[in-house]
Each structure stands twice: as C-alpha cells, then as structure tokens.
Amino acid sequence: MENLGLLAPLVVLIPSIGAIINIFWGARLGEKWVGSIATIASALTFGVVVLLYVFMNYNYYQGVNVNPPVFESWINIPSAGLNIPWQQRVDSLSVTMMLIITGIGTLIHVYSIGYMHGDERYHRYFAFLNMFLAFMLVLVTANNYLVMFVGWEGVGLCSFLLIGFWFDRSGVAWRNSLAARKAFIMNRIGDFGVIMSMVLMFAVFGTLTYYEAGEVANPTYNEHLVEEIQHEAEAAEADLATGISEVTVGEVANAGEHTAAEPAPAEGQHAAPAEGEHETGPALPATSNDSIVYEDLGVFSRAQILSEQGGDVVVGPFTMPITTALTLITLFLLLGATGKSAQIPLFTWLPDAMAGPTPASALIHAATMVTAGVYIMVRSNVLFELTPTTMAVVALVGSATALVGGFIAMGQWDIKRVLAYSTVSQLGFMVAAVGVGAFGAAIFHLVTHAFFKALLFLASGSVIHGVEHGHHHVHEHGHDDEHDDHEEAFDPQDMRNMGGLRRRMPVTYFVYLIGTLALMGIFPLAGFWSKDEILADAWTAGLQDNNVIGYIVFGLLLVSAGFTAFYMWRQIVLVFHGKPRTEAAGHAPESAKMMLVPMLVLAFFSFFGGFMNTPRGVLGLEKIFGPHELTEWLESSVMRVHAGEFYLWIAILSLVVAIGMAIMANRIYARVPVFNRKRDPLEMMEATQQMWTMANARLYWDNFYDRIFVNPFRRTSAWLATELDDRFLHDWVHNKVLWNGFNAIAHFLSRDVDQKVVDGAVNGAGRVTRWGANTLRRSQSGYIRVYAITLLFGVVVVVLVLLLPLLQRG
DSSP states (O other): OGGGGGGTTHHHHHHHHHHHHHHHHHHHHHHHHHHHHHHHHHHHHHHHHHHHHHHHHHHHTEEEEETTTTSSSSSSEEEGTTTOOHHHHHHHHHHHHHHHHHHHHHHHHHHHHHTTTTTTHHHHHHHHHHHHHHHHHHHBBBBBHOOOOOOOOHHHHHHHHHHHHHTTTTTTTTHHHHHHHHHHHHHHHHHHHHHHHHHHHHHHSOOBBBBOOOOOOHHHHHHHHHHHHHHHHHHHHHHHHTSOOOOOOOOOOOOOBBBBOSGGGGOOOOOOOOOOOOOOOOOOOOOOOTTTGGSSOHHHHHHHHHHHOOOEETTTTTTEEEHHHHHHHHHHHHHHHHHTTTOTTTTTHHHHGGGGGGHHIIIIIIISSGGHEEEEEEEHHHHHTTTTTHHHHHHHHHHHHHHHHHHTTTOOBBBHHHHHHHHHHHHHHHHHHHHHTTTHHHHHHHHHHHHHHHHHHHHHHHHHHHHHHHHHHHHTTTTTTTGGGGGGGOTTTGGOOOOOEEEEEEEHHHHHHHHHHHHHHHSSSHHHHHHHHHHHHHHHHTTTTTTTTHHHHHHHHHHHHHHHHHHHHHHHHHHHSSSSSSHEEEEEEOHHHHHHHHHHHHHHHHHGGGGGGGOTTTTTTHHHHOTHHHHHHOOOOOOOOOOOOHHHHHHHHHHHHHHHHHHHHHHHHHSSSSOOOOSSSSSSSSSHHHHHHHTTTGGGGGHHHHIIHHHHHHHHHHHIIIIIIIIIIIIIIIIIIIIIHHHHHHHHHHIIIIIIIIIIHHHHHHHHHHHHHHHHTTTTTOOHHHHHHHHHHHHHHHHHHHHHHHHHHH
C-alpha cells in the first residue's frame, strides 16, 4: 500500500502512449480502434488516480514527492548550483484535480466516440484529447513551477489545436482559425506573467520547488491529526486492556512527509516498531519544519520565513522589501491566471473558443484547462495570503468578471456562447473566492462546476447534433422549400432555430435541466452548496475581518447569481419549451446511447456532488455525508484552507434571487406564442432595449480591443507588408537598387571591362602573334640552296665570334 505513490508517473505516461499510437497509426486503425485506444488510456489513467486516492487515505493524507526514474535530474547545472528535477507531487489537492481531469475526461472520450463519428480527422481529434490529458496531468502533478509551466504551455497548445480543429470547414474556416489564434495569443500574455513570477521567485527564494522531501505542507493540520491519531490509539489500548477489542498500532515516529522514490526512513520507510507493537501503517507525520534548514525548504516555507523576518531582498540590480517582491510575484501569477482562466481583461478568447468540437469545449474550456489559473493560485495560497494588496485585486477581478460574464450571457443567441460566458462568470466566482481567502470554497466550486458545466456543454452538443440531423432530414425529404435559398445561413447553434425540443429529445432535456438547476444554485443540487459557500465566505471576510472588499464581492456575486438564473432559464425556454421554430427542430432526433450515458453520469454528480462538502447545521445532512469532507481533505496540502460558515439567510436570499430571475425569464420568453426570430423580447421592450443591446454586443469589449489593439496591428502589418516590404524593400531596394544596380554593374563589366579591356588585350596579343608569324613566314622560302647559304652564313658568324678574342690578343 505504501508503494502506490510510485504509480504517479503512469498518469502522464498512459495518455501519452494513447496519443502517440493514434497520431502515428490512427489513420490506418479505423474509428473503432482509435476511440477504444483513447478511451481505454483515459480510463486506465483514472484507475491509477483512484489508487493514488487510496494511497492518500492510507498515508494520513500526507503528500509525497515522486521522482520518475528517467527524469531525476531534469535541469542540472552543477557549476551554477542549479538542479531542477522532474518531480511529481501527490497530495490531496493534486489528487482532487487528477480525479476531475481523468474522470470527466473519460466520460467525454466516451461521448466523443458518438459525437465525432464520421469526421475525416477522427484519429487526430482523439490523439489531441489524450495529449491534452497528459499535459494537464503534468500541470497538476508538478512539484515545482517550471515543470508546471511545461504542462501549462502544453494545454495551451492542445487548446489551440482543438479550437481550430475544423480550420477548413466550409463557411466558417476563417472564424475557426481566428478563434484559435486569438486564444493562443491572449494566453501568451498570461504566460508572460507566469514566466516573470518564476524569474522573481527564483531570484528571491533560490528555488521553484513547492515542497522538498520531508517538508510539512500544513504543520497546524498535522498537529491536530497526530493528536487525533494518538487519542484513537489510547482509546484502542484502553479497549484492549478491558478485553473489548484488539488493535495494533503503528509506530509513532516524527518522520514527516516522504519522497516515494527515495529510501531514507524520513522519506518513506517506516521506523522499526516498538516492542509489543506491529507495523500496520505509515509512521505518524511530522508536525513542524523546525528541524529543516532554510536551504532544504520549498518556496512556500522560504516565503513565510522571509516574510516573518522582514527586510529587503536583492533582485538583480534592484533592492526591494520582501513584501514588494511577494506582491509582484503574486500579481504576475494573477496575470497568468487571467489568461488561462479567462478573467478580465483577458477573457474574450474563451467565447470564441467554442469554434472547436463541443466535447473538447466541455473538457478543456469548461471543466479542466480554464481552471488551471484557479488551481495555481490555490496551490500558491501561502504567497497570496502574505500579500493583502494582491488578494484585494484578485477579489475585485474575479467578482467583476463574474458580473460581466453573466450580463453578456443574457444577450447571446448561440447556445454554446451562452455557456461560454457562463463559464467566464463561474470562473470569476472561483477567483473571487481566492481573493477573499476562501481557497477551499474555490476548489469546491471548481469541482462542482466541472460536473454541471461539462454536462451542459455535452447536452448542448447533443442539441446541436440533433438539430443538424433534423436539418439534413428536412433536406433529404424535400420539406425545406422556404430554406432553399438560405441553406448556408442555417446555424444549428442558434437558439432561434430551436424550440420544442423537450418532446423530441426528452433525455437531453432532462439532463440539461439538471445542469441548469445546478448552475442556478437550486437546493439541493451541487451548485447550491458551492456557490453559497463562496457567498458566505465573502460575507464573513467583510463581517469578521472588517474587509470592505468582502462586502463588495458579496454584492457583485449575488447580482451575478441572478444573471445566471435569468440567462439559463432563458436558454431552457428558447431551446426546449414552446413549439419548434424551424423544420430542423421539429425533426431533431434524440442522441445515441453512447452520448447519453456520459451525460446521465454527469447529471448524477451534478445533483449529488455538493454533498461532498456539506456544511454543519443544514437539516442534519452532515450526519449522513460528514461535515466539510472536501475541506478537511484539502487541509493537508492547502495551508490557508478553512471550512466556511453556513448562513441560512444567505442561502434563502440566493435561492429567492435565482428563482425570482428564472420566473422573470419564463414570463418574458414563454409568453410570446410565436417567437420573433429577428429580435429578442428584451430588445423589443423600450425599458430593456439598451441593456440587451449592450449584452448582445458583449459590452463592446471586443470592439474596444479591435480598435485599440487589433486594427492598429492590422494597419501596421498592412503598412509593413505594402509600404515597407512591397514598395520599399521589393520595388525600390530589390528592384531599383539591387536589381538595376546589379544589371548596371554587370553591363559595365560585360561591355567595358570584358569586351574592351579583356577582349582587347587578348585580341591584341593575337594580332601581335599573327604579325610576328606573318613576318617570320617570309623567311621561309622552301628552297634548299637558301637554307644551305643561311647555314653557311651562320657558321661563318660563329667562327668569327670565336676567333675575334684571339685576333685582338695577337
């Protein structure tokens, strides 16, 4: 049992193998094998995570560090004293995230088998899904920020690939490609923040590791845990003494957390049991880090120590107080979270990301990747708690995003775009919870939101699937005379083309209604518990901590909850109630069982998932499910987590707001017998016309970015392309300067140098040679007597030359 932690590398390895098989051989395997391989890989990974959950319960919820055998020294520069291992962290927080990623991921894989049937790039889609799981699991299991950043970038890549998956689809190819690029670029802005935070952290603390081997994540929790275990042991000994029961107690040792890949006793081995005892479990955890020197601590413990000591720190050429350095680090982390978790001002990419396949939207853009920013802030809870300024900024950003996202969702027609802005709004709830110190509530809402938002996206995919099939059915049977001239304009995602689907798709309607009620926060569904805990924690922050930010967050989130109820019930009425407004909706079939079963499973968790963190004093439910089970589970790894109080009046108020807004939406949209496909009822009413116009225009946020960033960039790019590149570089520099200059020089060299100088010299030499030859030729007569006389004359000359010195002496 104690070795189960060593299975952690498999959670990355298994989906990676599935992705590799499908990307290289999937095109030849066929749909059946491709879907089976990808789904089995995801399911096996979920099984490994369940074993890690069992291990955590066995190990007193104490986290361990696991060193994969191949990557023990990932980045190692001995001369610089730098060693960053590829190390995994298995604790309650990472296991919670892994359960969500692999559990919901497996359901979405099953759903995708039916949804993506017939797609020409079927194998590539499933390879991307498996690759996404692998990178997301790298992100949440990392034990240092640099390894986390590998997963962070990897899921961004997979998001880009899946948003633009249908980059060549007729009519919308350009829109899909632009959406993918928009998501990629805006996430790069957030990535800059993460990089800067890591640079500052390494400069200030000298490490990027969360927890070193033997380090206690939450000493306070461990103290209570050890006391509880010792009390249970004493009670067991008392029972044994009285003959009631026989219990064996493991050795009590102050061993602390251990590294599963290392054999030292303090890092995973049990001390020898005392006399008369039996070794039946792990050693008791350590209750402090006092015995560990500063250099052997992780970044969070070092931050606490430096913060308590105060003083200045040196960051390159700058010297600043430690509080300033921590504030900069956390603000940069917040920037990263605004990109990945779609917060103001970097939230506009998420609604456009709906261009990808709906199952991918359910997994990546609702349940997992977009929560990475929330996760990293909760993981860094110690750093954020040390910076009140950053906490206030986080709270305001989150609550403002929740309000803006909810408001915009009320004016959208696209069924997936409504859910996308809803996701933006709910992510704002989570970020606001982090800002008021409610780290447990943030993770609680992250979990429940993953259930019901993944359900809603899958159900919307079922609706779109049904409407598309209904549209094709109408065309095949010739019932579409009124649409013949507008075939390309038909949009199966537009709620104006739906209506009356409750009768055509009863199972989809049922699960959609469950997801809607959970998102609205209706008792006793999951969203009721998690949303109300955030509201209660915000109120507590204002009431007990005298923090005015808490009251502001409470008010903004309460209004956002009202918006949520309105736009979700509006969607229910427009999609499922009334009569079909198009032939396609009137012939929409129910989805296949392969798609319905995952939705039913998610509907179950959307209904009952909130009981995992039942507060005390609510109808005695804590006696059935246990009080704050999720919060207590997280306490071992999240130092600043706490169980929130339950305020009955807040629960009643939020219920009244939700139900009241739903009733209002029902009266506005259900009372119109024949829906005007051109205009919304809110647009037709003078009192709400301007509000609806602003919501429909998305508060002109994209227009603002277009005017401030996109259009100037395009104009600059166009100027650089036409004026600088075409006219200056190509036409003038290339054509006139280089081309014409080269031609002029070549002409000069060819005509003047080559023809006149070189050719003149060569031709002149030829002429001299010909002249000499002609001259010498005349001396060659061809007569023998001439040659004899010439020879005689030559002999006489030679003799005279030889005798001349003798004649001079004589």
